[in-house]
Amino acid sequence: xxxxxxxxxxxxxxxxxxxxxxxxxxxxxxxxxxxxxxxxxxxxxxxxxxxxxxxxxxxxxxxxxxxxxxxxxxxxxxxxxxxxxxxxxxxxxxxxxxxxxxxxxxxxxxxxxxxxxxxxxxxxxxxxxxxxxxxxxxxxxxxxxxxxxxxxxxxxxxxxxxxxxxxxxxxxxxxxxxxxxxxxxxxxxxxxxxxxxxxxxxxxxxxxxxxxxxxxxxxxxxxxxxxxxxxxxxxxxxxxxxxxxxxxxxxxxxxxxxxxxxxxxxxxxxxxxxxxxxxxxxxxxxxxxxxxxxxxxxxxxxxxxxxxxxxxxxxxxxxxxxxxxxxxxxxxxxxxxxxxxxxxxxxxxxxxxxxxxxxxxxxxxxxxxxxxxxxxxxxxxxxxxxx
Numbered sequence: 001x002x003x004x005x006x007x008x009x010x011x012x013x014x015x016x017x018x019x020x021x022x023x024x025x026x027x028x029x030x031x032x033x034x035x036x037x038x039x040x041x042x043x044x045x046x047x048x049x050x051x052x053x054x055x056x057x058x059x060x061x062x063x064x065x066x067x068x069x070x071x072x073x074x075x076x077x078x079x080x081x082x083x084x085x086x087x088x089x090x091x092x093x094x095x096x097x098x099x100x101x102x103x104x105x106x107x108x109x110x111x112x113x114x115x116x117x118x119x120x121x122x123x124x125x126x127x128x129x130x131x132x133x134x135x136x137x138x139x140x141x142x143x144x145x146x147x148x149x150x151x152x153x154x155x156x157x158x159x160x161x162x163x164x165x166x167x168x169x170x171x172x173x174x175x176x177x178x179x180x181x182x183x184x185x186x187x188x189x190x191x192x193x194x195x196x197x198x199x200x201x202x203x204x205x206x207x208x209x210x211x212x213x214x215x216x217x218x219x220x221x222x223x224x225x226x227x228x229x230x231x232x233x234x235x236x237x238x239x240x241x242x243x244x245x246x247x248x249x250x251x252x253x254x255x256x257x258x259x260x261x262x263x264x265x266x267x268x269x270x271x272x273x274x275x276x277x278x279x280x281x282x283x284x285x286x287x288x289x290x291x292x293x294x295x296x297x298x299x300x301x302x303x304x305x306x307x308x309x310x311x312x313x314x315x316x317x318x319x320x321x322x323x324x325x326x327x328x329x330x331x332x333x334x335x336x337x338x339x340x341x342x343x344x345x346x347x348x349x350x351x352x353x354x355x356x357x358x359x360x361x362x363x364x365x366x367x368x369x370x371x372x373x374x375x376x377x378x379x380x381x382x383x384x385x386x387x
Contacts, residue, residue: 036221036224044233046152046231049089049154050092050154050156050232051155052077052091052157053135053159054094054123055097056070056129057129059133059163064192069129073188074123076190081120090110091113093107096133096135105134107145108125133159143171143179154186155183155207156231158190159190159196159200168199169199169203183209184207185203187200189213190215252267253267255275259273259275261275262277265277268305268309270299276382277383277385292340304350314386315386317355318357318360319335320337320379321333322365331361332361334362337379341357
């Protein structure tokens, strides 16, 4: 009987072993974190140094929302590390909880120049949650780590806040007293312990700047991007482009100085695109004629009015022709045209001694002579103020 009993037990054991080996192993994997891309050319460091203090005490081995708290804390810091651009920071990573040889806190990384790879390697080494929760000792030790630092400092504490007295608050206040306005403290709560949350808020408040946050408040990469920008970065404010100075129009004739070929035109004078006081909008003369057309009288009367309003003004009356005919003949024709305008002004009451005439013939066309209309406009006079 005993022989058959032992044989049955053996068969059950073998069956159980075979079933266990054949059963599929269920593996869970966290979705890959896809960080916000913070472009280096858009930001500059807001701090010169940062210290991360990670809780690795035994309470961090407990689960929150189905995951060990230490894993949550490490995932948070890994996401922060992936989001932070490679810039010039000095950084360090310190843990607390029983470490090798029973030490309450250990420096895993730095202080050294920040590199994403180096920080991640040190973070990966924080494997086991064990021991008490001497956050105060870790903060005091961090103060020593930072004693040679220069410039602004960010301290990031990631913890569940459990099993602690008021020592971390006192340590945080002492750290603030040591570094003054250079220091800001940020706490990140893992879990939802009310007393732990209160303590973490008090630690952050001891820094007079910074913030107290919850790890479960980070829903996506955008939240982490905002955290990294708030703690580490300042947006580069590019100087506004200098306003382009509008070209001046010193004589107020509507043509800016950079294009005005005839400066100091009197106010109210009719000018062409070059800024020259001229009357080419109407045909002033017929072909091969120095007789003023009646259509030009209103414009010439405008010039008379300007001259009378400015009794100190003297002008040179310049006559011009088109390119039809010999140059010498056109030179003489242009002089006669200028003298005809002078006579018109004098007849209207302008003193002759304020007027001079000059002929330019066909040498200075205002527009192309290639068309009938262009040639008509070149049969003109220009008034040039003289001293």
